[in-house]
Amino acid sequence: MALRHAVLAALLDEELSGYQLAKVFDLGMANFWHALPQQLYAELTRLEKDGLVTGREVVQDTRPNKRLFTVTDAGLVELERFTEAVTKPSAIRDDLLVKVRAADHVGAEALIGQLTERAGFAQAKIDLFEKLLHTMRGGRTEEEFLRYGDRVGPYLTCLRGLAFEQGNRDWCVRAASALRERAACRSRG
């Protein structure tokens, strides 16, 4: 059981349809969880069957009808249980790390290219997360918001996402420059 609780957590803040969920899910989880629409639809069906969420049909004239889902009390209990349960630390998986691991045995140019590309990607995420955080805390400072704001959950996860992408960017830049310098030394000597 894994995606279940991520979906439950995503539905806490707002009533969503499967389609809407599919659009906001990845980003709402600050990129710490990813799922395809099909998985989300399937999970919503299961969750409803188990009584952890309820769906209500919303008839629309101009668009296809949709079903909006809300977390039930049983769903909240399940989330509480999940929160108390121990979970093993994050399973991360990144192709780029595998590539860098092999850095001494493959061409440096390709690797530097990938690192640079990823750094750019990370920077875009950073900008996005910073904007999101700014919006969430409104006029307040971070300290104020964390103390007195409501719904700090999404804010905190977003903070982790931001730090992660900063880590990504900084490391990519550093690794790329290290590889460039080595290449320069090699060609000189």
Next chain:
Amino acid sequence: MALRHAVLAALLDEELSGYQLAKVFDLGMANFWHALPQQLYAELTRLEKDGLVTGREVVQDTRPNKRLFTVTDAGLVELERFTEAVTKPSAIRDDLLVKVRAADHVGAEALIGQLTERAGFAQAKIDLFEKLLHTMRGGRTEEEFLRYGDRVGPYLTCLRGLAFEQGNRDWCVRAASALRERAACRSRG
């Protein structure tokens, strides 16, 4: 295709048996890739069948015999191809983030407990990675090593692992203290 290249990269530095690989794999990938022994054995079999690694039997008298695997030239070519291919950015998955995302709807005590536990775990990893890095660079400074050392690949991935765990620790501590402060405010007012 994913685990394939991680296994190839792990075998670049040293000849390993499936059993040895299973022991060093997770840490060697700086926790950026995780695999169970069964997966690794199966992957080694496939890699050998595809001619990307070769195994040689080593007869042991006191222990069961083992097969040591090395990356072939074809394996190197495949790694090169993989390095040049584009890959989508990391898919991360962390239960703890899901839990924090639901922070405003579940009990704070359980969450603070989990965050504190994770911070401790992260610190242990930090210590480990720092020791590893120190060993790898020998007497040299990081700058020196990155410029003139051989095999900087594992060093660079380890650097990323270190930064990641530092990010984890810092965030866990910060989130836990934020939740504690909120709980205190609530009980007072």
Next chain:
DNA sequence: GATGCATAGTCATGAATATGACTAGTCAGT
């Protein structure tokens, strides 16, 4: 008036990952 995109969702299938159990011998301790 045909093309393409957005909403809202389903189905089938394959690949990757995780689980638990199981063989079989060696060695250290009690």
Next chain:
DNA sequence: ACTGACTAGTCATATTCATGACTATGCATC
């Protein structure tokens, strides 16, 4: 003499995740 841990590896199965294709309707745009 028995227990448990370590080496070295296999088998079967379940769950999860990813892929591509497919149905509809409405709206804008060229």
